[in-house]
Amino acid sequence: MADQRPLGLRERKKLDTRKALSDAAVALMYERGPDNVVREDIAERAGVSLRTFSNYFATKYDAVAYRQEHRIRLSAELLRKRPADEPLWTALAEALIEPLRADGVPYGQPASDQLSAVQAWSATPEMRTALARVETGDLVKAIAERTGTQVGDLYPQLVSDVAIAAMTTVLNRFLDESLEKTVPATLRDVFARISRGLPPQ
Numbered sequence: 001m002a003d004q005r006p007l008g009l010r011e012r013k014k015l016d017t018r019k020a021l022s023d024a025a026v027a028l029m030y031e032r033g034p035d036n037v038v039r040e041d042i043a044e045r046a047g048v049s050l051r052t053f054s055n056y057f058a059t060k061y062d063a064v065a066y067r068q069e070h071r072i073r074l075s076a077e078l079l080r081k082r083p084a085d086e087p088l089w090t091a092l093a094e095a096l097i098e099p100l101r102a103d104g105v106p107y108g109q110p111a112s113d114q115l116s117a118v119q120a121w122s123a124t125p126e127m128r129t130a131l132a133r134v135e136t137g138d139l140v141k142a143i144a145e146r147t148g149t150q151v152g153d154l155y156p157q158l159v160s161d162v163a164i165a166a167m168t169t170v171l172n173r174f175l176d177e178s179l180e181k182t183v184p185a186t187l188r189d190v191f192a193r194i195s196r197g198l199p200p201q
Contacts, residue, residue, distance in 0.1 A: 017056065018056050019066070020047075021042060021048070021053060021056055022063050022066040022067050023046075024043075025064045026067055028042060028045060034127075037060055039053050039057075059130065061127045061129070065130035065131045065134055066134075067103075071099035071100065071103065072139050074098070075095040075099055075139060075142075076141065076142040078094070078095040078098055079092065079139070079146060080142050080145065082094065082095060082146075084146075088143075088146065088147065088159070088195070089191045089194055090191070090192075090195070091146070092143075093188050093190075093191035096167050097183075097187055097188070122172070137151075143159050170183060170187050170190060171183065173186070
């Protein structure tokens, strides 16, 4: 397993600012809905200038999408801590579930107005574009370390892409209220099926 260089104070402060802006964007989205939030509102809520916001994010949608990137980064850290003999897809499922659980909203039991806000925002082309830009390199690296492959190999990138696509599918089903089980239970089931090669029903 590759050594992970600890972040310096400057890097940590940048990450903290980025997350504070993202948290502010998500909170305002819940409160006001996607059409009633502008970059100035997010900067004010986070206690920084509009210029600082622009140094971190191009749009309000990018600020919201960073919540997903932050979760993926945490999942990469958690994957590195999973038992070495645990099957890959089981370890991935648990590593991806924990940041969702820690977040609490909106993947626990959201209020109906919160759910409506997320549904409205998620449906916009701008939000989909921002989510497509989310950086997943940390997860690819963690998968490569766990599987004894190289970051540039096809395998760790493919596993990462499949895992994130599966998680996105489950969360979208949650948002349209079509899940029969909880998000964690559904993710575990989906990843178990992936590990078996997605056999026919």
